[in-house]
Amino acid sequence: MSQPTTDSATEETAESDDRLIETEVSVSETVTQPAGASTIIDVGDLSVYYHDDQALRSVSMEIPERQVTALIGPSGCGKSTFLRCLNRMNDLIDAARVDGTVELLGQNVYDDDVDPVALRRRIGMVFQEPNPFPKSIYDNVAYGLRVQGKADDIDLDAEVERALRSAALWDEVKDQLDKSGLELSGGQQQRLCIARAIAPDPEVILMDEPASALDPVATSKIEDLIDDLAEEYTVIIVTHNMQQAARISDKTAVFLTGGELVEFDDTQTIFENPADPRVEDYITGKFG
Amino acid sequence: MPRTSYQDELATLRGEVGAMADLTLDRYWEAVEVLESGDPQQAQRIIDGDTELNDWYLDIERECIDLIALQQPLASDLRFVASSFKIVTDLERIGDLACNLAEYGRELGGTTDVDVEPIARLAGEMVEAAMAAYTTADADTARSVVVRDEQLDGQCKRASETIVRQLVTDGVGAEPIDQRLQRVSRLLVTIRDIERVGDHAVNIAARTQYMIENDDDLIY
Numbered sequence: 014m015s016q017p018t019t020d021s022a023t024e025e026t027a028e029s030d031d032r033l034i035e036t037e038v039s040v041s042e043t044v045t046q047p048a049g050a051s052t053i054i055d056v057g058d059l060s061v062y063y064h065d066d067q068a069l070r071s072v073s074m075e076i077p078e079r080q081v082t083a084l085i086g087p088s089g090c091g092k093s094t095f096l097r098c099l100n101r102m103n104d105l106i107d108a109a110r111v112d113g114t115v116e117l118l119g120q121n122v123y124d125d126d127v128d129p130v131a132l133r134r135r136i137g138m139v140f141q142e143p144n145p146f147p148k149s150i151y152d153n154v155a156y157g158l159r160v161q162g163k164a165d166d167i168d169l170d171a172e173v174e175r176a177l178r179s180a181a182l183w184d185e186v187k188d189q190l191d192k193s194g195l196e197l198s199g200g201q202q203q204r205l206c207i208a209r210a211i212a213p214d215p216e217v218i219l220m221d222e223p224a225s226a227l228d229p230v231a232t233s234k235i236e237d238l239i240d241d242l243a244e245e246y247t248v249i250i251v252t253h254n255m256q257q258a259a260r261i262s263d264k265t266a267v268f269l270t271g272g273e274l275v276e277f278d279d280t281q282t283i284f285e286n287p288a289d290p291r292v293e294d295y296i297t298g299k300f301g
Numbered sequence: 302m303p304r305t306s307y308q309d310e311l312a313t314l315r316g317e318v319g320a321m322a323d324l325t326l327d328r329y330w331e332a333v334e335v336l337e338s339g340d341p342q343q344a345q346r347i348i349d350g351d352t353e354l355n356d357w358y359l360d361i362e363r364e365c366i367d368l369i370a371l372q373q374p375l376a377s378d379l380r381f382v383a384s385s386f387k388i389v390t391d392l393e394r395i396g397d398l399a400c401n402l403a404e405y406g407r408e409l410g411g412t413t414d415v416d417v418e419p420i421a422r423l424a425g426e427m428v429e430a431a432m433a434a435y436t437t438a439d440a441d442t443a444r445s446v447v448v449r450d451e452q453l454d455g456q457c458k459r460a461s462e463t464i465v466r467q468l469v470t471d472g473v474g475a476e477p478i479d480q481r482l483q484r485v486s487r488l489l490v491t492i493r494d495i496e497r498v499g500d501h502a503v504n505i506a507a508r509t510q511y512m513i514e515n516d517d518d519l520i521y
Contacts, residue, residue, distance in 0.1 A: 296375045
């Protein structure tokens with residue numbers, strides 16, 4: 014998998030303190046599981062601890078294939094921790110301990126014989142801050158394919174173009190592929206990172222607040238892009254912006270403080286008539 | 302509680318809709334009095350006062366749009382704002398119908414051919430019940446309005462039949478035929494408009510039920 018894994022691990026480790034909780038309770042949650050598309054990731058009884066602090070509490074969730082699933086909740090609720098568990102990014106945090114299962118198409122990604130690097134090719138990730146490598150646009154996108162050793166076996170130019178087209182960036186950069194990725198605007202940089210994430214053709218793309226550092230125009234392009242990506246990929250996105258979750262996702266999972274998954278249902282249901290009064294209070298701003 | 306100003310705006314909206322309903326009902330009950338009395342001055346006051354209701358309706362509609370645009374209400378808050386937005390339209394229409402009834406009452410010089418007052422009272426009580434359901438978030442009361450609408454429709458139908466039967470069986474009598482037909486016509490549209498007031502009460506009840514229970518059965 015490409016380098017952002019390492020870049021972001023440092024950043025995510027620094028943020029992890031915010032997600033620690035003070036009390037430890039072992040709870041097996043019953044969570045609604047929306048019907049619909051087939052399940053690509055089946056999370057079972059997943060708990061995460063940072064040292065002795067529990068950051069995620071017995072979360073079970075079936076994530077539908079080729080849909081957008083949004084994870085929302087207040088700061089420290091465990092949604093980013095949950096996201097990182099899906100492609101074992103938490104392995105990079107020494108203090109983190111994970112219990113439970115995360116099955117990708119039937120295989121537990123935490124089995125001993127699963128190579129985390131290979132896993133991250135199947136479950137790519139895009140982070141909050143655009144983090145292109147200090148390389149050309151072309152090399153940013155080609156990086157993952159070269160690391161995989163595929164560059165000699167495939168038409169690399171064609172694959173780079175495919176990824177850039179899928180990330181809705183091709184038309185803007187096709188005549189300047191040698192230009193440094195760092196010279197692009199913030200929104201373009203983020204789409205370059207998305208192109209880099211999809212170049213190895215993953216099955217799932219994780220996004221951790223991918224538009225929070227962007228202006229409204231760049232944000233709308235990312236949102237349109239996410240909608241397009243869901244035709245081919247499963248997208249799981251953490252966002253603090255509830256309107257964004259409402260706009261772009263098919264399913265929404267609501268985490269509340271303490272690492273508890275409180276409700277998981279169709280996005281329309283969550284935002285129009287949530288079943289759990291705590292979700293109602295959170296999305297209407299009464300939670301606090 | 303977070304978002305205090307937002308919560309204040311929601312409370313203000315609820316109060317505004319309730320106050321507009323009070324004024325609308327005042328106008329309606331005055332119109333019912335005109336149906337009895339035929340008092341032209343009272344009728345004119347009702348008609349002149351309709352501008353106030355129209356302006357209020359537009360102000361509340363603007364408040365709803367502002368809330369949606371600026372505060373992005375969700376879940377029960379969204380249903381409350383959306384329902385309020387629709388309910389003020391029904392209140393404005395009830396105000397218009399009150400003007401119509403006042404005008405008919407003035408033209409008729411009081412209705413003596415058929416006693417419309419009990420029918421008009423039932424329609425007004427339906428509006429009161431629907432608004433009580435809205436302000437107190439009482440879904441059972443909202444549902445009761447629908448049951449009463451069936452009674453109202455039946456009473457309106459019988460009253461209309463009585464008027465037509467009188468015309469057929471009694472003829473125009475000594476009254477000039479144009480005058481008699483005008484009178485019958487006015488009585489029939491009076492009953493029709495009272496029935497429409499009941500329909501608007503049902504609309505308010507339907508939006509209220511949606512607001513409280515996310516149940517749109519009465520709307521569609």
